[in-house]
Amino acid sequence: MIELDNLTLGYDRHPAVHHLDATIARGSLLAVVGPNGAGKSTLLKGILGLLRPLQGEVRLHGVVRHRVAYLPQQIDLDRTFPLRVDELVSFGLWHRVGALRSLTRHDRTAIAEALAAVGLNGFAGRPIGALSGGQFQRALFARVLLQDAPLILLDEPFTAIDTRTAEDLLALVRRWHGEARTVIAVLHDLDQVRSHFPTAMLLARELVAAGPTAEVLRGEHLFRARQMAEAHDERAPVCRRRAA
Ligand SMILES: Nc1ncnc2c1ncn2[C@@H]1O[C@H](COP(=O)(O)OP(=O)(O)OP(=O)(O)O)[C@@H](O)[C@H]1O
Structure with a gap:
């Protein structure tokens, strides 16, 4: 389970997304949606621990961050990095093999x-660098597959790739959802x-x-989201308000 408790995340002290209170149940298949600049990627980075909260907390229950x-x-x-697909x-x-040990035959079979x-x-x-965008995304999914992770965060995984x-x-x-991963x-x-x-x-x-998709994506919610995103002040400092 993941708990967001009055969570404010941002960059250089400027909040990008603020006062989030939410609970994400273990095994959820959850879409994070919103207008451009709404703070969606920022939220993933906060859950991952790449960004430290300006206020509040992310609590991961039963999952260690690594x-x-x-x-x-x-x-x-950066796809110009000289790396082969299997590498x-x-x-x-990495979580099993570590940074220094070389791959075993078993590891190579798992990669294949x-x-x-x-x-x-x-x-x-x-x-x-010789892969198409879609092939590269497939390779990244193969990497996630091998990670065998209980919690999987995907940032726009289907953007700019072909339908197939x-x-x-x-x-x-x-x-992954069927395997009870979040x-x-x-x-x-x-x-x-x-x-x-x-x-x-x-x-x-x-x-x-937040909640069941049909409820969350009601027209009035989408309209409100658009209005709120347009009204946002980029330069606002961290406010002291505690979410209701
Ligand atoms: N590294 C950064 N440094 C400073 N500001 C940033 C940084 N990354 C994002 N921001 C700002 O934080 C806000 C939220 O950005 P974020 O990328 O989380 O939004 P998003 O909802 O994922 O947007 P999109 O749908 O366009 O990808 C934006 O105002 C953005 O300019």
């Missing part, structure tokens, strides 16, 4: 199986959220609504 799998937005990743995917074994599971048979030796790849990767997300994904496609994500959290610098 076992959380995180897939950042593709735009944040990228092998980082998913993960590549096969994401439809990348035969891609192990390719440089990551998105469908295959969505099937993997459903598989999956939290930042998404923009509300039809996709309605079809595949039972719960949602709508952000607009603060929490607009």
Whole structure:
């Protein structure tokens, strides 16, 4: 279970998202939605511990932070780095293998199986710079698969990839959900959220609504989120208000 307790996150003392109070049950399949700049990626970074709260707290119950799998937005990743696909995917074994030990035959089999599971048979030796956007995203999912993590954070995992790849990767997300892992994904496609994500959290610098997806994505909530995002003052300092 994850608890957000009066959580304010930001950069250089400026809050990006503030006073979040919410509980995310273990095994949830949760979509985080909201307008551009609403604080969705910031929330994932806060849960991951990459950002320290300006106020409040994130409490992870039953999950240690180094076992959380995180897939950042593709735009944040450097694909010019000279790395082969199997090397990228092998980082998913880091929690078991450590930084220094070399891979065993068993590890190599696990990597090959993960590549096969994401439809990348035969891609192990390719440089990551030679992959299409969709293939690269498949490789990143293979890495998450190997991490065997109880909590998986995905930041816009289906943006700018082809429909076939998105469908295959969505099937993997459903598989993780079926395995009782907690999956939290930042998404923009509300039809996709309605079809595949039972719960949602709508952000607009603060929490607009959270709960069953059909309830959260009601027109009045979406309208309010848009209004709140437009009214936000980028330069506001950390306020002292405690969320009701
Ligand atoms: N590294 C950073 N340094 C300073 N400000 C940042 C940084 N990252 C994000 N922000 C600011 O924090 C706010 C929230 O950004 P965030 O990326 O969390 O929004 P988002 O909801 O994920 O947006 P999008 O849908 O456009 O990806 C924005 O005003 C953004 O400019």
